[in-house]
Amino acid sequence: MSTQDARSVRSRQALLDAGIELLLRNPAATLSEIAAHANVGRATLYRQFESKEQLIQELAIESLEMTSAVIAPVKNRKLSAKATLEEIFKAVMPLADKYHFLLSIWNIAEKDDEVIAIYNQQLTELASLIERGKKEGTINKNLDTSWIVCVIDSLIYSGWWMMGNTGMSAANASAHSIETLFAGISK
């Protein structure tokens, strides 16, 4: 007993999937569109989510936690900072759509404390990884850590863009991002 009705979880998941897909393309997508795309009545959306804002915040949290979940095992392998960074790119690239989705709805998501908390946690961990790379001598100490964090974000975005617009594979996209991150585009 006390377990969820199967219809509930199905509807909820369909709505979350549809939400990411539509809001990614158009941050102003309406709840009617999202419900329709999930093959679910609009009323059901309101049974699962209090409001549009809450739906978006749940989507943001889901996206962030998926990223965390994929990165966690990499951290446990105790690799060098550079190798860790490479593995993070490989792991994150397949869900770059979730990642980019976050950017597109950030002005709404950033109002939520839980979202901010998870996000800051991830930023902090990335920053300390970069610091470690500097100590290990694989990352240029003259570059601000905040700059490198920013560039990493951007290169993940680049990879995602190539996947979506030129059909590049996730593996290829992460390889490109890693190479460019460490070596730039020089011959």
Added chain:
Amino acid sequence: MSTQDARSVRSRQALLDAGIELLLRNPAATLSEIAAHANVGRATLYRQFESKEQLIQELAIESLEMTSAVIAPVKNRKLSAKATLEEIFKAVMPLADKYHFLLSIWNIAEKDDEVIAIYNQQLTELASLIERGKKEGTINKNLDTSWIVCVIDSLIYSGWWMMGNTGMSAANASAHSIETLFAGISK
């Protein structure tokens, strides 16, 4: 005779400025907000622009043309591809807000043929510049030109982000972008 009333051009420019500033922060900004921020009545906005879509398209075109205008003199200097690229970064970075604005309203702007035409023109020129860099031996021939275009876009974004979020100067931001573009982050 047949010259514009001074009030007209003032209102129009105030509306364009306010439009970029507000839509950059929030792509869903309303026309009331934009008019208010321009210290102009909402009716005046409708006298200058047919609709919200048209306002956004004019803003997009203005932003694109400002970029073109800043890049044009650089091209005439007949520098090496690498040096040209460096100068383009320096020239474009101060108006990176316009550039980022374009991204944030792209799903609306891309519906306009004129916008697309200017944009494609710029992309094409950038691509041929990169090809030239490959021939001159300063850019890695193994990397797809489309990838490099994408990375350049991303690094301009990185520079813009640092300017807005950490108070980095435009000169510093372009220097960082250029260094990272060509050399990556390695020590």
Added chain:
DNA sequence: ACTCTATGATACAATAATGTCTCATAAATA
């Protein structure tokens, strides 16, 4: 098979934004 419970469809109120129109007024032009 029987009982709940989630669902879709639909109607509904509330709100907010877009777009049109008018009119007195203030500011530019000549």
Added chain:
DNA sequence: TATTTATGAGACATTATTGTATCATAGAGT
């Protein structure tokens, strides 16, 4: 100064979206 012209304020209709509520029904759980 006289005349034209853009303006701000506001009323107004229209439309779209959000959010709530109801109800018969289909499909879960047992």
